[in-house]
Amino acid sequence: MLTIISAIIGFVGGFIPELLKLWNKKEDNKHELAVLDKQIEANRLLHEQKLEEINTQADIKESIALYEASKIEQTGVKWADAFIAVYNGTVRPTITYGFVGLYMWVKFTMIYTYMWIQKLPAIQTAQAVWTEFDNSALMLVLGYYFGQRMAQKVFNVK
Secondary structure: OHHHHHHHHHHHHOOHHHHHHHHHHHHHHHHHHHHHHHHHHHHHHHHHHHHHHHHHHHHHHHHHHHHHHOOOOOOOOHHHHHHHHHHHOOOOHHHHHHHHHHHHHHHHHHHHHHHHHOOOOHHHHHHHHOOHHHHHHHHHHHHHHHHHHHHHHHHOOO
16 A cells, blocks of 8 residues: 555656646746736836827927917007007907997896886896806806816817
8 A cells, every 4th residue: 555655656746846837837927927017007107198298298389389479569659569468468359348348238238128117126137137048158158268278188189
């Protein structure tokens, strides 16, 4: 019996070093795959950072180009240069002021009509004058003026 057990142990014992080598090789391969995955992830992050840097540089160049394009040549007349500088420095001057003025004129006309001609109380006048359209228009304007750059950053839109 002892002879048979010794023979079996001797026979199986010859396989043990080879099995250990295979197991070590499997673990080494698993480790190498994990290292490669980490390298791929690091390369992906590096690529994203470089792309973000390129986009940021493009935004900066765009802003510089816009400022350069909006520069005004001096006329030499001090009061005219001052007037042009002040006028040009306002937000979308002519069209914006024109449409806001027209809008305010219509609203004041409506308020006058409701309060002094139809003799409605102030609460009913406000409810009649401020409509869903006015809410929509206000949100559209505010969203445009304050949300454009934020949307570009959040949605990575150009």
